[in-house]
Amino acid sequence: MSPHENIFEKACLVQMSTSMWQGTRALDPAVMQQVNNNSTWLKGRKFLINPELLGPIKTAVHRARKEAIVAHTLPFPITGLYLVPKDSIESIESKMAFFRDRFWEKVNEFESIYDDARQEARQILGDLFDSEEYPDNIQEKFKFNWKFITITMPGKSMILSPEIYEREKEKFISMVEEAREMGIRALHQELSENVEYLMTRLSGTNGKVKILKSAMFNRMNKFLEDINTKNIFDDQRLQELAHQARKVLDNTDSVSIKYNENLRNHLHDQMAQLKTAIDESIENIPFRRIRMPDQDSAMDYPVAMSI
Template sequence: MSTANLTTASPVSDSPASESHALGDNEVNPMASVSERLQAETTAVRLKIHWPSVRKTLSSDQTRQAAGTFDADTKSVSASKKLLDTNHPAFRAATAVRKQAADHWKANTLPYTEPGMRLIKRVDVPTFDVFMTSVRAELNEAVEQLELHFDELIDQARERLGDLFDPADYDMNLHRLFGIEWDYPSCNPPEYLLQVSPQLYYSECSRVQRRFDEAVKLAEQAFADELEQLVTHLGERLRGDGDGSPKVFRDSAVTNLAEFLDRFQRLNIRSDDQLDRLVADARRIVGGVVPQHLREQSELRQRVATELSRVEASLEGWMTERPRRSILRRSR
C-alpha cells in the first residue's frame, strides 16, 4: 500500500535568540516586550503523524477507460480508487487516536509563523511528552487490532473494486505505515554562526524576533476568532427565532465556550488588555451556568443572550481595528 506521510507538525521556537544572558534559563525580564516574553516562555513542538494512503490514482489506461464511459476527454478526467473501508470499526479506532493526538497538540499550543510548527509553553513540555507517549502506545494497540482484521478488509476491497483490485497496493506491515512522532526543534540561528559571521548571526536573531512579533498577532487573532465563533453560536441559540421561540441547543454550545475560556487562561500571552477583558466578560456571563437551566429559565436565557450580544459587538469592534496580518514565512 502506498504510504502518505500525514504531517501534523508544529515547530515552536526553542531557545530565545535575543534573550539577555544575564537572566537564568527560566527567568524572564519583566521589561521585555510581549514577543520577547513569548520567545522566552515557549519552545517549538512539531507533531508528525504517519498514515497510509487509502486512495490511489488510477493508471493512465484505467483513467482512459473511465473517461470513455462518459465520452469525456481523458485530460479532463481524474479518477482514484478507495483501497480500504475507512468506516470499519478497527480503522475508525485508529483514526480516533490520530484525532486525539492532533487535537491535543492544537489545544495546548499557540500558532507560529512557520508551516507545521506551533509554540508550547516550556513548563508544559513534560506533560505534553507524557501524553503523546501514551497516545502513541494507544495507536500501536489500535494498529495491532487492525492487523487482525486486515485480511478481511482486503477481501472486501477485492470484492468492491473488481478489476481495479491490485494486491500490490497493500503493505501487510501496518506498523511501518502508522506512527506518531514529535520533536522540539529550535527556531533560533545556530550558535556557531556567531563565530563565523556575527553580522549574519544578529541579522538572523532579528528575523527570529520578527517572527515572534507576528506570532503574538497570530495568537491574538486565533483567540479572537474562536471566541467570536463560540459566543455568536451560543447567542444565536439563546436568542431564538424571529418569533421569540428559543432554538434547540446542545450542552456543547455552553461547554465548548467554557473549555475555550479555560484554555485561554492557560495559554494567554497577556498581550492585549481589551481582549483579556472581553474573555473575562464572557467568563463572568457563563460562569456556573448550567445548560439545562438555560432551557428552563427564560429570564436567565434572555439575560445571558443580551450580555453575550454586548461581548460579540465589542469583539467585532476589536477585530475591525486589527486587520488580519499576512503570515511571515521562512525564506527558502
C-alpha cells in the same frame, strides 16, 4: 533581554507528525481510456480495501491533533508548528501519549483483519486487483510522533558574518512578531466564538428556544480558566474582555434562566454587547504576513533544537 527572546522563556513549539497507509491507488491510464479515449482529461483512483476499515486510525489522528495539540496551543507562522505555553507542556505530553497508544491499538486491529480485507478487495476489484500494491508489512506504513522544539535568537559568533547575523536576527524578530499577532487574534476569535455559541443557545433557531442546560456554560468556563496560561503575550484587552465575560457568568443563575424568559433575554443582551466589543477588538489587531525573501521554510530559522 528583548521581548522577542523572552517569549521562548514562556513557551516552546510542538510538532506532530503522522503517516498512514492510504489504501488507494491511481488507476492505470489504459483503464481510463476504456471510459474516455482522452485519458489526460480523465483521472481515476481505486480503493485497495474498504476505506471504512482505516476510519478508526484516522479518527485517532484527528482527535490527537484537535484535543491534544490545537486545544492547548496557539498558532505559529511556520506550517506544522504550534506555540505551546510552558504550563501546557505536561498536558500535551500526557494527551499525546494517550492518543499514541490509541493510534497503535487501532493499527493493530487493522493489521489483524488486513489479510481478510485484501481477499475482499480481490473479489470486488476483479481484474483491477494487483497484489503488488499491498505492503507485506503493513505496520511499517504507519507512524505517530511528536516533539517539542525551542527556537532562540541567533547570537553573535565567529561563524556568522555581521550581515548574515543581522539578517537572521531580523527574521527571528519578524517571526515572533507575527506569532504574537496570530496568537492574540486567535484568542480573541475563540472568545468571540464562545460568546456567539451562548447567544445561539439562548435565542434558539427558527423561533424555537433550545433546551438550556448548565453544561452549555462549560465551554466558556474552560476558556476562561485557560486564559492566563494561553495569554503568554500579556494582551491587556483580552484580559479585560475575559473579565467582563466572567462577571456576566458569575451573575448568572444557570438554573433560573431555564424557566425565566426575561433572564434569558437579559443574558443574551449582555452577551451581544460583549460580542460587539470583542469583534471591535479583533478589527484593531494588526493582520499581516511578515515574510523575508528566503523565509519559506522552518529550516530558514537557525538555532532550533528538539527538547
